[in-house]
Amino acid sequence: MTAVLQILFDALAVGSIYALGALGIALIFGVMRLVNFAHGDYIAFCVFAMLVPSTDVVAIVLIGKLPAILLIPIILLIGAVISVLSEMLVFRHLRNANPATMMICSFALGFVIQHVLLMFYSSRPKAINLWSNLSLPVEIFGARIPLLQLLTIIITFVILVALMWFLKRTRYGLEMRAAAEDFTMARMLGVRANRVIMTAFAVSGLLAASIGLILATQTGVADIRMGMPIMLVAFVATVIGGLGSLPGAVICGLLIGAASVLLQVFLPLDARPFRDAFLYSAVILCLLWRPDGIFAPRSAKQRV
């Protein structure tokens, strides 16, 4: 029983980070048909923003020293700002470009962010120590769960609930969901294109920042490439969730995280190093089964 609980918590903890990432990718894709590869670099940027520029291995925290009540909002704000800035400086000028072009631009932007960080901080991963007492374990129904893991799950859950509330209960959210489904019709009902897109970028940046905070606390490391793997899994989750479906992205993020934990546990020892190969083969099967995504809006009709 406790082992099951342990696995469950592991699966939830990993899955919830992917879910946050997938939501950030899906929001932007919904309103702009843009796969934003820079999203992973926003995550790293937010983490490094806490540090004094230096090439030392041990990070010197700057705003990272602030009490949580100040630090968290500042980092979230930084995430939102960098995301909105990238919309204004880059993506706004590409509204009518084809998806491949937009995608490559987002990749180039991520490349730029990465190398700006590299210039100031060097490529060596840095140890950082945020809220270290969170790694103490707590006991739940006999399972010993690190407090941080528990917090990650709770925080993700809170963020998801807050975001769902935002999307469900506010006008911005309503407009964003409508725009993600049918942008032109939404505009014909008075929804302002620029405002919706900016809001989507801001929220997406907030999500990236929260992932950054969680990851930095969890791993105790700031690494320039820390966002990339999450971004990739999030991207995959968004597509198999059904492009344009926000709940689909969240659920598939959770599922992929859970699947990777379960594979890690249940694969025979010899096969365990090949976990990702199994995972991604499953992704391909999933796409063959439902090419439009598992939760794709059912509006596919006549194609001619």
Added chain:
Amino acid sequence: MKQPQSVLAKTISTPVILIALLVVIAILTALFGSGSFARTVTEIFIRVAFVVGLYIFIGNSGVISFGHAGFMCIGAYAAAWFTVPPMMKKVLLPGLPEIVSNAQLPFLGSLVLSSFLAALVALLVGLIMMRLAGIAASIATFAFLAVINTVYANWESVTAATSSVVGIPMVTGVWTSLFGASAAILIAYFYSISRWGLALRAARDEDIAASASGVDIYRQRLISFVISAFVCGMSGVLYAHYLGVVNPDAFYLGITFISLSMFVVGGMSSLSGAVLGVVIISAIIQILRWFEKGIDIGGLTLELPNGIQEIAIGVVMIVILVFRPAGLLGKREVLLKGWPFKRRTAD
């Protein structure tokens, strides 16, 4: 009855110009370049071969593939399997089958055989994945790359996992890589003027009309996928023989994204775009590198801080794509009209 002029006669100048450009670069390098510059040019030529391989599939089908670095990986490792001295292989890669570990093929033999292996893998996975279209196909190719990377990075007895396989004869230089890049250009050219290339480009523009014209899109995508995997596999072989060592992470996301960027900046629907994208972006990178090292202009030393080069190249790519969203060449090819054959009809 007017005879239509043959496609070959109309368009042969394109590959000729592109190859001539590379030959000129190679000659200049041989005459004036330093050893390290020759290495840079070799890398550029290998990259040309890889991106041309991307063009064969992506350019003609319109489906973005993130997976082709996987074929480069397969080609490179196969080259190691076929050319590393048997003594070393038995120690390093004990899991290889007897017939492979006893073999030591010459470069050309390994080139052909390894590229075929990449094509064979493409055929097998393509049979499954080419049923997909659009972004689902792109994700599937990415998943394929992740599978390949995981397997090659962990299959200790056959790939030495994350430790590098050493002992591959370092035979790729400027001329060998020029040969490889030229071969890639010719394969891509002849594919794209073939009936397969025509049918696939039609499907890229209008898939529904292409089906109504009798085109079996699945089959055409598969053919293109296999040929492009062959070329990408070949670029991997060249790369292995250039570095002398292979390591799975050399064929993962880094090379995928930078190559795709060069390809899109050049113009992803044109062979010339593929070649020129690599050449132009690589040239800019090289110039920026020189600036990083410091350049004397009239007694004044211009020196850029380290790391500016990467940032600048990212910015340059964004600026190019903002102003030319279809890439530098768009859908055009470099072409000398009426060369080398005069139009037979004058109307």
Added chain:
Amino acid sequence: MSLLSVRDISVHYGQLAALRGVSISMDEGETLFVTGPNGAGKSTLLKAIAGAVRPSSGSISLADKVISGQPPEQTARLGFSMVPEGRHVFGSLTIEENLRLGTGIRADKDRIEGDLETVYEVFPMLAERKDGQAGVLSGGQQQMLVIGRALMAGPKLIAIDEPSLGLAPKVIDQVYDTLLKLRDSRGLTLLIVEQSSTRAMLTGGRMVLLRGGKIVLEGDARELANDESLRRAYFGFGEH
């Protein structure tokens, strides 16, 4: 001064001319039917007014402001509400969310709840399922929803592309009754595209007949409907 004034607009899709020099003008409170066979350019006319397609020449103004070349949200803010061809229901939103989406641009926020009541009264089916996803509605129900949605934006002018397409005759009556009631009680201006001219006859108002992207006949709906020239113009009999 007229509320809507379309002056000599042409619209091209690539090389294809969908509208060739069409002019219409509407006064406040007026009802105008645009009729004609498929492919005449009726839907294109509405899209051009809404700002979803850009005319290649000519100009459009609404309430004395030029709207051609403006983004669609700007036109909506000036009081133009559109029910486009193909309905465009937001399937993942609830019915009530669909209805409320267009209310963001209203100045008279205090009347929103009242209008919502009205829409639910007219289409009780929508009230019954207001928290259900709009995507599961049948075609006819979706048609009611999009008409309700357009009304909720509090428009001065409401344009509807084929309100009766896919609806049962009884429902069509209901839809028209509602529209006319609103026209009379709020001074709403109605621009209705119908392939069939029957409704124009019943409802009255002005009618223009489009064919091949041009206005070929124009006049009082009731008078025109009884005229054999309508049938000839409509089908192009005798020209081929």
Added chain:
Amino acid sequence: MADTLRADTVSVSFDGLRALSSVSLDVPAGRVTGLIGPNGAGKTTLVNVLTGFQKPSEGRVLMDAQDLSGLAAHKIRHIGIARTFQSGRLFGDLSVLDNLEVTGVGLGLRRREAAQKAMEMLEWIGISLLAETIAGSLPYTDERRVAIGRALMESPKFVLLDEPAAGMSEEEASDLIALIRRIIAELGCGVLLIEHNIGLVLEVCDHINVLDSGVIIDEGASDHIKASELVRHAYMGTQIDAEGAIL
């Protein structure tokens, strides 16, 4: 040569909505069959069923005795049923000659043979001067003729023309009528013409089917259709409606 392409009690549903209800229709070889009906009647859905782009929920598509239902679109073209599209759908980046060649190579010709046959077809239609023009830059009348040429490559047994006259002037429509008559006389295909220029349909078709709300409501020769109250009703509503007597 096949004699008849037949839709046999075909029904199609989208999300529970019936787009076609038990529609039967014959397209005989060597004649022009017309298909008309108001917006949303299901005309294009029927064409899609006949050409393999839409699987019928019920019913069959037959060419003589051969059952074609469920075959992929490209296979149906191989069997000899060609079509054009409402929106042209030319391969915009390719030249006119290449557009026709695509059908040639799609049907298994080598590229040189395909080019030869494509050139012959362009000459037959009378647009060989356009051979090298990029299809995306054509005016729409030429676009239609190229699309028809593309469909006629390798002598299909049946050709389905989906609104070929959309946007054409009277004169251009006359040219189209002449072309359709030549297709029948010189190539011997069966033609199904879907068109909203009813004048044109009445002039050129031997037999006309009228589709409304997914059901064939009337059929017959031009004169019958011209006089048909059902047809008038389907398109325009009727006087009787207006008085509220029958609905």
